Amino acid sequence: MGCKNCCSICLQCLFGYETNVMLVINNKGVGALFRLIQFMIIAYVAVYVCWIQRAYQDTDSVISSVSTKVKGNILTNTSIEGVHVWDVPEYVIPPQGEKSFFVLTNVIPTPGQTQSKCPEIPSEVTKCESDSDCIEGHTEVHGNGVQTGHCVQYSDTIKTCEVHAWCPLENDTIIPKPALLGAAEHFTVLIKNNIQYPKFNFRKRNLLHHINSTYLKNCTFDRKTDPHCPIFRLGHMVTEAGEDFSVMALKGGIIGILIDWNCDLEFPERFCIPKYSFSRLDNKNPENNVAPGYNFRFAKYYKNNKSIETRTLIKAFGIRFDVIVFGMAGKFNIVPTIVNLGAALACLSLVTAICDWVMLTCMKDRDQYAKRKFIHLNQNGDSVPLVSKSFKQFILYVHFFFFYAKLDLL
């Protein structure tokens, strides 16, 4: 008794190794079951968790920057405008080459608009018979201006409410068919995409290292022959999205250019390559839709000789291409590895529980096993084989219970 004794106890605590006392049973059934479940769990970890799901990896989301450049010219010959050549600054809006760009395919121009008064386009709510049908200052939701309160002649037979507006009003009831710039399907777009995974300090471009500039100047993307060429024909993209360019060009729409940068950074950098896919993003189903297609209005402003502002209003139908970059990169990290390994190990302890249950209920020698597996300690501190018997009875009761329950059901 004293420090020496105290120290020896401490040392015993530190270096005394505790290990479970095990009961070894030579039963082929339970043994085989045990090994089988064990094997299944190990196989699940090795094949599914590690190989397929790569759960030993830490992940990061992609950060991306995109620039685009469209090329192509179209000549149109209409009765209103005559011969007109459309080049990139005219039909790509906005012109900067952002990741979302719009290519004009159909146009309803309204030249010579000035601020004045004119009769509304006839519709159920704008038709009138006298001034009392029009309200001064009223704005129709789908109208083109603010009502003056007068009812005026629109044509020989129709009277409509007069509006303050940019007159003459646009009449967009008839959409040019076929689309004015339907030949836009032959245009090409160069997409430059720069990505990074900041967590792994990884950067890459879709202009791959092994491709030289001579090839890039002449190639066009094709899933089979040129899968890494970043120059896309508009018509090809629309076709891959399952649409008909000439139909889509009429009323416009939105096409997603999806660039998938999912990468396993365990492999060398050259295996991390973008995968392109295309799909239509807007709803072409007319049933649960409003304003199908894609269009917007913009204007070019002029001042005439008398310094009065006039404008050409353009209702622009066209296809908006949204470059959508997504992806996750994975790289080995000890934390998810330990987590997955630990979880699998913990599940192995389930195996023992299952096999114990099988051993103690289904085996012929279950009483022997139970007697040896469990050491019972009664309240007086003596070990007695009491529960072993009770346990056997309990199992019997359970069996009887299910037996009678079945009889009742029949």
Added chain:
Amino acid sequence: MGCKNCCSICLQCLFGYETNVMLVINNKGVGALFRLIQFMIIAYVAVYVCWIQRAYQDTDSVISSVSTKVKGNILTNTSIEGVHVWDVPEYVIPPQGEKSFFVLTNVIPTPGQTQSKCPEIPSEVTKCESDSDCIEGHTEVHGNGVQTGHCVQYSDTIKTCEVHAWCPLENDTIIPKPALLGAAEHFTVLIKNNIQYPKFNFRKRNLLHHINSTYLKNCTFDRKTDPHCPIFRLGHMVTEAGEDFSVMALKGGIIGILIDWNCDLEFPERFCIPKYSFSRLDNKNPENNVAPGYNFRFAKYYKNNKSIETRTLIKAFGIRFDVIVFGMAGKFNIVPTIVNLGAALACLSLVTAICDWVMLTCMKDRDQYAKRKFIHLNQNGDSVPLVSKSFKQFILYVHFFFFYAKLDLL
């Protein structure tokens, strides 16, 4: 001895089942504690992990595409411009209907600017008395042009440095009040949003399947009556963000339209619906801020009769609406399930450790328990009940230590 024996050992290794030998104690205290902690862990897994946190799910981030379309007309009557009707191509910038759109609410126009020389707007740094106060080629940070080095009359009493600039200069000291286009609060915007979760191959639109086009043409979003209508009144959104439209219209600001697509893909697709919310994103607190509100300048360029370029500079105040789409989708995946199940199982082993500690230190019969639980093996390989005694002494020492420590503190 030989191959037959060797095989039998191998088989024994493979099919010999090892199971722990257990000591069963009929002590209600320890037993109840054990079951209680076990129950708590199982309840945590079932209720919190599985039900609330849905930790058995694999997750994916949303990918989204947005298009917007504003509708509405305003009539203004100012002394400078006279009667003017503002329509969408004039007050929505940019006009394409991107996910971030700006609605003009207040304007300071400066028409007739040409490249020439004129006196600077008076301020502390631009006022001068003679040419020596002005530096040729100098550019003030908050100035409007490049100084010529001359000091000229701005008004009858004030002289300022002359600048090369687009003259006449804009004077933006007085902001129109009330806002010129304050009635913009009655405008509506249709927001079309298409999302996908690429990992689960799930796509959806905010124009829900069960809503027909007749409803969509006339509805306006209202949290209670029309929560799925994708047409929003600008004033309603600003009010929901906790702001006053007429105040915000004066100097502009940024409103976030947040669309939350958090979805549990275990449920049918129709339960995955967007939740809209609105909040002001810019800082209206003037204390730690510069340039409060939201404004920018743009110009319309003209050429007059003599082919000299003139422009109308417009300082545009207004509200930028940023449509921000976010969300995570979850779907059952075996990896996170195993990880969470395994982790919970591993924590169950902690229960045994705690109960063992209670059993061996707090129970009346702790010596009996320890004697039966631990089989001691001394260096000679014989089992002796030595440690059991030492352990008891150790516990006593610990108790004495705390007892004396307490006495000392008093």
Added chain:
Amino acid sequence: MGCKNCCSICLQCLFGYETNVMLVINNKGVGALFRLIQFMIIAYVAVYVCWIQRAYQDTDSVISSVSTKVKGNILTNTSIEGVHVWDVPEYVIPPQGEKSFFVLTNVIPTPGQTQSKCPEIPSEVTKCESDSDCIEGHTEVHGNGVQTGHCVQYSDTIKTCEVHAWCPLENDTIIPKPALLGAAEHFTVLIKNNIQYPKFNFRKRNLLHHINSTYLKNCTFDRKTDPHCPIFRLGHMVTEAGEDFSVMALKGGIIGILIDWNCDLEFPERFCIPKYSFSRLDNKNPENNVAPGYNFRFAKYYKNNKSIETRTLIKAFGIRFDVIVFGMAGKFNIVPTIVNLGAALACLSLVTAICDWVMLTCMKDRDQYAKRKFIHLNQNGDSVPLVSKSFKQFILYVHFFFFYAKLDLL
């Protein structure tokens, strides 16, 4: 036998506490190994998992809104345009101050273009000798219009195919050097960034609380002296990205302004501050590149006295600044905590397996240990010390096997 007995069995099941029977071995080697591995795992969890990787946290991705405002004026003096002052509405495109803004640094203007016919710019594919070399309606990929089928004089010595186009054509073979707006490096940009982590209901701005508006009006970002000032000099950003502004200004490029909002929300809100960094995003390597630099074309449209539309085409070279906001916030959550704790606990069970293996194969007293650790049960249900012997033999066999295998290899 009856309900009373049945109940007592149930109670015994509920409150009978089962604990492992342990064998305690006083072997310093195994004990030390056990404690060492145990210590290493606990240290890994405490230091790496909790402290460095913060694996006890739930995470959320940042949602962000950005507005930008450029300031600065430049005076240029060219033979074509004469003295011209460039202000923000002229050189920032688009003018709205979005998160991606373009600053003009070099310009090739082509004034006075109208829709007409003119000879193509000479190149290998556009040069011709007679009309038969030109195809009516043909569009060259890198051409400026649609061919009329005629071969006309371009200059005294060169004939090229005539095209329908906006004439006169732009000749962009000579890029102004030095860049026309090279002084743009002195411009400043104010970046306002508002972020939120919706899962944690956390919002913050890059205009920090403790900074007052007086400071913000005069500061410029500097990594050492003013790391929280949101006003950046363009030249400073390009230099930090490792580029030379005067070189980059010639042909343009893309600079990423990366704002890192990685935050540990366990700490007070004031510790969550943005970290700025800058890098060039486009590819300046000419080998695997097309169209290096960054440029686009836009036009200003005019109508002359005779109402014929003319335009000034501008090929704009410049630097696009992309504000890229990224980051993850972490906050304590019970699920990842339990998962990591559980996984570590499960790994502790590996320790026992390793130490058991050491104890049963490497120790002098391994037979004694095995005899005590394993209780063997033969098919007749009697425990016999048979396997213990066999196990010893098995170990011997394994040793012999490796011994002979080694001999063979030598």
